[in-house]
Amino acid sequence: MQKSTFGRVGDYTIRGAETTDIPSVIGVNAATLPEHYSDYFYYEVLNEFPGTFIVAELGGEVVGYVMCRTEYGLSVIKRFGIARKGHIISIATMEAHRGKGIGTELIRHSIEEMKRAGCKEVFLEVRVTNDGAVRLYRKLGFAVTGTMNGYYKDGEAAYLMAQTV
Numbered sequence: 001m002q003k004s005t006f007g008r009v010g011d012y013t014i015r016g017a018e019t020t021d022i023p024s025v026i027g028v029n030a031a032t033l034p035e036h037y038s039d040y041f042y043y044e045v046l047n048e049f050p051g052t053f054i055v056a057e058l059g060g061e062v063v064g065y066v067m068c069r070t071e072y073g074l075s076v077i078k079r080f081g082i083a084r085k086g087h088i089i090s091i092a093t094m095e096a097h098r099g100k101g102i103g104t105e106l107i108r109h110s111i112e113e114m115k116r117a118g119c120k121e122v123f124l125e126v127r128v129t130n131d132g133a134v135r136l137y138r139k140l141g142f143a144v145t146g147t148m149n150g151y152y153k154d155g156e157a158a159y160l161m162a163q164t165v
């Protein structure tokens with residue numbers, strides 16, 4: 001099957017993830033984040049929300065990914081009413097490839113796809129000490145809408161960040 005290509009950043013190709021990418025995505029996650037998921041979870045997210053599971057590839061190697069899902073529930077921005085929300089579950093770029101615009105493009109394209117899927121707002125959780133990621137999200141239009149104490153297994157708090165799209 002032809003892989004859907006969203007574009008390029010420098011030498012990197014930004015494209016839709018395929019089932020065969022999942023082992024590499026799991027590898028990127030393991031190398032970059034303390035939050036891991038069961039293998040099944042990645043396949044399930046790709047199966048249910050293929051349009052917003054996007055990878056960055058260089059020479060056939062996956063060096064970054066974003067995975068998202070669409071949820072219905074209380075608006076994270078208005079705090080009342082039900083909204084269709086895009087949730088950025090996880091995003092990472094391998095350390096050697098950071099600062100080249102990959103994270104920006106992964107998020108930009110995933111937001112476009114979530115909008116296309118009818119989402120009116122997009123949100124994510126991020127460690128309160130993850131200054132680089134928080135800066136990136138602010139740059140892309142997210143604002144902190146709440147703090148969730150003890151959100152992570154090690155007890156660290158998360159910022160809830162969101163934007164209307």
Ligand SMILES: CC(C)(COP(=O)(O)OP(=O)(O)OC[C@H]1O[C@@H](n2cnc3c(N)ncnc32)[C@H](O)[C@@H]1OP(=O)(O)O)[C@@H](O)C(=O)NCCC(=O)NCCS
Pocket residue numbers: 032033064091092093094097098099100101102103104105125126127130131132133135136139
């Ligand atoms: C956050 C992350 C995905 C960014 O990926 P990236 O490919 O480097 O992103 P980009 O090159 O598009 O953007 C870099 C931007 O992010 C910010 N940023 C990211 N890391 C930074 C750091 N260590 N110091 C300062 N700013 C940083 C800056 O605003 C920068 O923008 P600029 O280049 O215009 O100054 C990457 O740092 C990463 O994988 N981190 C580990 C995993 C992680 O924390 N994921 C987020 C969990 S919520």
